[in-house]
Every structure is written in C-alpha cells, then in structure tokens.
Amino acid sequence: MSLPLLKLGAVLSxxxxxxxxxxxxxxxxxxxxxxRLSTPDTLTQISPKEGWQVYSxxxxxxxxxxCTVVAPEQNLCSRDxxxxxxRQLLEKVQNMSQSIEVLNLRTQRDFQxxxxxxxxxxxxxxxxxxxxxxxxxxxxxxxxxxxxxxxELLPLIPxxxxxxxxxxxxxxxxxxxxxxxAVLTGIQEEIGAYDYExxxxxxxxxxxxxxxxxxxxxxxxxMKITGPITVKTSGTRFGAWMTDPLASEKNNRVWYMDxxxxxxxxxxxxxxxxxxxxxxxxxxxxxxKWAGTNHVVYNGSLYFNKYQSNIIIKYxxxxxxxxxxxxxxxxxxxxxxxxxxxxFSDIDLMADEIGLWAVYATNQNAGNIVISQLNQxxxxxxxxxxxxxxxxxxxxxxMICGTLYVTNSHLTGAKVYYSYSTKTSTYEYTDIPFHNxxxxxxxxxxxxxxxxxxxxxxxxxxLFNVTLFHIIKTEDDT
Numbered sequence: 001m002s003l004p005l006l007k008l009g010a011v012l013s014x015x016x017x018x019x020x021x022x023x024x025x026x027x028x029x030x031x032x033x034x035x036r037l038s039t040p041d042t043l044t045q046i047s048p049k050e051g052w053q054v055y056s057x058x059x060x061x062x063x064x065x066x067c068t069v070v071a072p073e074q075n076l077c078s079r080d081x082x083x084x085x086x087r088q089l090l091e092k093v094q095n096m097s098q099s100i101e102v103l104n105l106r107t108q109r110d111f112q113x114x115x116x117x118x119x120x121x122x123x124x125x126x127x128x129x130x131x132x133x134x135x136x137x138x139x140x141x142x143x144x145x146x147x148x149x150x151x152e153l154l155p156l157i158p159x160x161x162x163x164x165x166x167x168x169x170x171x172x173x174x175x176x177x178x179x180x181x182a183v184l185t186g187i188q189e190e191i192g193a194y195d196y197e198x199x200x201x202x203x204x205x206x207x208x209x210x211x212x213x214x215x216x217x218x219x220x221x222x223m224k225i226t227g228p229i230t231v232k233t234s235g236t237r238f239g240a241w242m243t244d245p246l247a248s249e250k251n252n253r254v255w256y257m258d259x260x261x262x263x264x265x266x267x268x269x270x271x272x273x274x275x276x277x278x279x280x281x282x283x284x285x286x287x288x289k290w291a292g293t294n295h296v297v298y299n300g301s302l303y304f305n306k307y308q309s310n311i312i313i314k315y316x317x318x319x320x321x322x323x324x325x326x327x328x329x330x331x332x333x334x335x336x337x338x339x340x341x342x343x344f345s346d347i348d349l350m351a352d353e354i355g356l357w358a359v360y361a362t363n364q365n366a367g368n369i370v371i372s373q374l375n376q377x378x379x380x381x382x383x384x385x386x387x388x389x390x391x392x393x394x395x396x397x398x399m400i401c402g403t404l405y406v407t408n409s410h411l412t413g414a415k416v417y418y419s420y421s422t423k424t425s426t427y428e429y430t431d432i433p434f435h436n437x438x439x440x441x442x443x444x445x446x447x448x449x450x451x452x453x454x455x456x457x458x459x460x461x462x463l464f465n466v467t468l469f470h471i472i473k474t475e476d477d478t
Contacts, residue, residue, distance in 0.1 A: 086184060086187060089184060090181070090184050090185070093177060093180055093181045093184060094181065096177060097174075097177050097178070097181060100170070100174050100177060101174075103170065104170060104171075104174060107170055124149070124150065125150070128147075128150050219353055219354075219400070219401025219402065219470075220400075220401060220468030220469050220470040221401075221403070221468060221469045222400055222403070222405055222416065222419070222430075222432060222466060222467075222468060223432070223467045223468060223469050224432065224466070224467035225416070225432055225433075225434035225453065225464050225465070225466055225467075226434075226464065226465045226466075226467070227434075227435065227453075227462065227463060227464040227465050228434075228435060228437055228455065228457065228462035228463060228464050229462060229463045229464075229465075230437070230460055230461075230462050231272065231275070231276060231461045231462060231463060232275060232276050232460070232461045233459060233460050233461075234258075234278075234459070234461065235256075235258040235259070235456075235459055235461075236258055236259050236459060237440060237442065237458050237459050238259055238260045238293055238343055238442040238443075238456065239256070239257060239258040239259055239260070239293055239442070239443065239456045239459075240256075240257045240293040240294070240295050240443045240445075240456055241254060241255065241256045241257070241275075241443075241454060241456065241461045242254070242255055242295070242296065242297050242445065242447070242454055243255075243297070243447060243449070243450065243454075244297045244298065244299065244300065244449075245298065245351055245352075245447050245448040245449040245450070246298060246299040246300075246449070247300075247449070252270070252271045252272060253268055253269065253270060253271070253281075254268070254269040254271070254272060254274075254275040255267070255268055255269075255297055255302070255317075256268075256269070256275070257290065257293070257295060260290075260291070260292050260293050260343040260344055260345070260442070261289065261290075261291060261292075261307065261343075261344055262289060263289060263290065264285060264286040264287075264288060264289045264290065265283055265284070265285055265286075266283065266284040266286060266302065267280050267282075267283050268280065268281050268282040268283065268284065268317070269281055275461075284315075284317065284320065286302075286304075286313075286315060287315075287322060288306045288307060288313060289306075289307040290304040290305060290306070290307060291304075291305045291306065291307045291308065291309075291333065291334070291344040291346070291347075292305055292338075292343055292344045292345040292346065292347065292348075293343065293345065293442050293443040293456060294345055294347065294348035294349055294350070294443065294445075295349060296349045296350055296351050296356070296445065297317075298351045298356055298376060299376060300316065300317060300318055301314050301315060301316050301317065301323060301376075302314070302315045302317065303315075303349045303356065303379075304349065305333070305344075305346070305347040305349065306325070307344075308333070308334050309327070309333060309334075310327055310328045310329075310331040310332070310333040310346075310347060310360075311325055311326065311327050311328070312325065312326055312327075312328055312347070312349065312358065312374075312379050313325045314376075314379060323377075324377065324378060324379050325379070326378070326379035326380065328347060328358055328360060328372070328381070329381070330362040330363065330364055331346065331347055331358075331360040331361070331362060331370075332346050332360065332361050332362060332363070332367075332391075333346045333347060334346065336361075337360065337361035337362075337367055337391040337392060338391070338392065339391070339392075339394050339395060339396055339397075339410065340392065340393065340394065340395050340409060340410050341395070341410040341440070341441075341442055343442060345442075346360060346361070346391075347359075347360045348360065348396075348397060350397075350398055350399050350445055350446070351399070351448070352399040352400055352401060352402065352446060352448050353400075353401050353402075353448045354373075354399075354401065354402045355373060355374075355376065356373070356374045356375075356376045357371060357372065357373055357374065357399050357404075358371075358372045358374055358381075359371055359372075359397055359399075359404065360372075360391070361390075361391035361392075365386045365387075367390055367391055367392065368386065368387055368388055368389055368390055368391065369387045369389050369390075369391050369394065369397070369404070369406070369420075370384055370385070370386055370387070371384065371385045371387065371404055371420065371422060372384040372385075373422070383422075385420065385422050385425060387404070387420045387427060388427070389406055389418050389420070389427070393408070394406045394407065394408070394418075395407040395408060395409040395410035395411070395414050395441065396410060396441055396443070396444035397444075398444055398445050398446040398453065399446060400446050400448075400466070400468070401468075402421065402422045402423050403419055403420065403421045403422065403423070404419065404420045404422070405418075405419050405430070405432075406418040406419070406420075407441075407444070410436075410440060410441045410442065411436065411439060411440060412436050412439050413436070414433075414434065414436050414441065415431060415432055415433040415434065416430050416431075416432035416433075416434070417429060417430060417431070418430065434464060436457070437457060437460070437462065438457040438458035438459070438460045438462075439457075439458055440457065440458040441455055441456070441457050441458075442456050442458075443455060443456035446466070450463075451465075451466060451468070452464060452465055452466065453465075453466060
C-alpha cells in the first residue's frame with residue numbers, strides 16, 4: 001500500500017480509538033450515563049455511625065413533654081466532605097477539559113488531513129472517469145492498476161462522513177464540559193460563602209446543648225444491645241479491661257488485666273488509641289493476685305477480689321497502695337458459685353450511675369444471686385437484696401441504674417434473660433439478645449460515662465452499645 005494509504009490507515013485507527021473513548025469514558029465523566037450529579041442538598045449524608053449512638057426515649061404519665069436524645073460518638077462537620085467532594089469533582093472536570101483540548105487539536109489536525117485526502121479522492125475519481133471514457137487508448141495494465149487503487153479508496157468515503165459527525169460530537173462535549181464546570185464553580189462559591197469556623201461553632205454549640213439535655217436524663221431501662229465493636233485482639237481467652245466511669249472527660253485512661261488467676265500486673269494506657277497501639281504508660285504490681293475477671297475501676301481506684309478468698313481489695317493507682325480491704329460475709333469463692341464459664345468468677349464487682357456494687361452467691365441464699373451495695377471508701381455493705389436466680393446458671397451480669405441484668409450463657413446465643421430492680425425489689429424475665437461474635441465471654445461490665453458495655457470476648461476486647469428508655473426531668477420536677 002502507498003504512503004497516503006498508510007497515513008489514512010493511521011487516521012482510521014485514531015478515529016476508532018477516539019470513538020471508543022467517547023462512547024465509554026466521556027458519558028460517565030460528564031454525566032450522560034445513569035450517574036447523576038448530586039444537588040447541593042444531597043452531596044453528603046451522615047451515616048448512623050457518625051451520629052449519636054445512644055437512643056433515649058421519654059414518656060411522662062402526667063402528660064408532660066417527651067424528649068428523644070441521641071448521644072454522639074464524635075464531633076462532625078459535614079461541610080468538609082461536601083467541599084472535598086466538590087474540589088475533587090472540579091479537578092476531574094478541569095483535567096477532562098484539558099484532555100478534550102488536546103484531543104480537539106489532534107482531531108482538527110487529522111480532520112484537515114482527511115479533507116485533503118477527500119479532495120485527492122474526488123480528483124482521482126474524476127480522472128478515473130476520464131480514463132474510463134478513453135480506456136481504449138490506454139494500456140490494459142495501467143487501467144487495472146488505477147481501478148485497484150480506486151477500489152481501495154471507495155470504502156473510506158462513508159468513514160469520512162462518520163468522522164465528520166464524531167468531530168461535531170467532540171465539539172458538543174467540549175461545550176457541555178464548559179457548562180458543567182461553570183455549575184460546579186457556582187456551587188463551590190455558594191458553599192464557600194459560609195464561614196467554616198462559624199459552622200464548626202454551630203456544631204459545637206449543638207453538641208453542648210445535647211450534652212446538657214443528656215444530663216437531665218434519669219436512669220433508664222435497658223431496651224437493646226447492639227454491636228460489638230472490636231477494639232483490639234490481645235491476651236488470653238480470659239481477662240478484663242476497663243475505664244473509670246467517674247473520670248473527667250479529658251481522662252481516658254484504660255486498664256488491662258490479662259487472665260483470671262496467677263497474675264497481679266495491671267497495665268495502664270493513657271487513651272484508647274494508646275491501648276490499640278500497645279503504648280503502655282505505666283504498669284502496677286499489685287500486692288495480691290486477683291481471682292476472676294470481674295474487677296472495676298471506680299473514682300481512681302481498682303476494686304478486685306483477692307485470690308482464694310472472699311476479700312475485696314481497694315487499690316489506689318495514684319498512691320500505689322491498698323486503701324481498704326474487707327471480707328464479703330458469706331460470699332462463696334474459688335469456684336463455689338462462679339458464672340457458667342468458671343474461672344473463679346464467684347464475686348463480681350461493678351459500678352453504675354448509683355454507685356459501687358458486689359454480685360455473688362451464698363449458702364444462706366441457696367446459691368442464688370445476692371446484690372450488695374458497697375461503701376466505696378470502707379467497702380462496707382450498706383444494703384443487700386436476695387434474688388431467686390442461681391449464680392451458676394448466669395453467664396455474666398451487669399448493673400445499670402440500680403437494676404441487675406443477667407445473661408443466660410457465656411456462649412453463642414447468649415441473651416439478657418433476667419433483671420432485678422433494687423429500687424422496687426422486683427424481678428422480671430427479659431429477652432434482649434446480643435451478638436457473641438467470638439463465642440466466649442468472660443467479662444461484661446457497664447460503664448455509666450460511656451453508656452456502653454465493656455467485654456472480653458475470647459481474647460478480643462470489644463464494646464457493645466446500649467439503648468436505654470429514659471424519662472426526662474423537667475424544671476417543674478425539681
């Protein structure tokens with residue numbers, strides 16, 4: 001094939017690539033396919049995870065106001081996501097505009113070449129007709145060569161017409177991209193008109209008001225358990241981890257106690273982030289080994305059951321020494337009345353919105369659960385309640401607002417099966433399931449500050465969210 005035909009073949013290849021690119025790429029970039037550009041009102045949606053996690057309802061039998069409060073996990077400002085999305089989209093449009101400009105220049109260059117070829121083809125066709133009229137005077141060989149060349153060029157005529165159409169389409173795309181770029185710029189300018197700091201302050205103000213509303217909530221009844229969220233995977237199958245429910249908002253220390261026996265080393269981390277990364281801030285060597293996994297940190301001190309005894313120890317982290325110790329009268333210990341999983345879990349120490357508690361069983365109560373409220377300084381029992389639920393049939397238990405909630409197992413399929421209110425001295429059977437993700441729970445405690453359940457789930461440290469039914473206190477009630 002001659003040089004012009006080779007060039008024309010290259011043009012055809014270029015046109016094929018351009019056509020394929022336009023049909024597959026340009027529609028998705030400029031919004032000609034099923035993907036639509038979101039309006040400013042729907043640029044960003046906040047997922048449930050980014051919202052408030054604790055759902056609180058309220059009702060008042062006297063007909064007073066009802067309030068629903070959802071507690072947040074973190075501060076948010078959805079404007080960041082909107083602006084970032086717009087900036088990214090604008091950058092893509094600008095990049096696409098530059099690509100279209102380059103493509104347009106190449107198209108115009110090739111188009112001029114094809115027009116020149118069209119003129120040559122028309123001239124060749126006219127010459128061929130002239131030769132055809134006078135073919136008797138030409139040699140048969142030359143006539144056949146010209147006819148073959150003409151046969152090769154004839155199929156290019158419809159391709160040329162399609163190329164003209166594609167060139168118009170590129171011009172149209174270019175104009176639409178200019179319009180789209182102008183719209184996006186307008187949206188960005190409209191959003192940019194709002195001061196970021198002003199929006200941030202409005203979010204903080206709303207968060208403060210919601211927290212004030214949360215403080216007016218009275219104790220609530222457990223309605224639902226969701227999760228878990230896996231914070232870390234570490235340690236043996238059994239252990240405990242916790243934060244202090246009475247600590248200030250800036251104090252987020254985490255304490256970690258691996259195993260249920262033969263250990264007296266407590267590891268401290270300054271924050272959840274440090275706990276996840278393994279950056280210990282301090283370790284404590286207790287004067288006694290602990291029994292079980294049912295310890296609690298409350299108001300800066302660790303409360304735990306001394307190994308092979310029914311003695312409760314209060315240990316101050318700040319002072320590094322024991323502040324008090326006292327025997328829990330008649331309480332079974334050393335796997336006499338443990339939870340279903342064993343592990344010297346006879347005495348369970350816990351805290352809630354009301355104070356410090358001990359949950360255990362005695363022979364005097366036929367091995368059924370006894371709830372005792374403790375003085376946090378002296379460890380004296382201030383009041384006790386005897387339930388009818390066998391301690392050995394309980395998987396774990398925790399206190400929320402003076403009500404003990406008991407699970408029926410520590411294995412898969414466990415649920416909150418029984419509750420006992422110390423306020424009314426009454427019990428009820430419940431059916432509140434939760435997801436035992438790693439099949440074996442050896443620690444489950446409620447934290448009133450976080451309004452969450454801390455759990456040790458077969459070597460995984462996890463958190464469960466709780467939904468409580470609340471009644472709002474109004475100023476008229478005070």
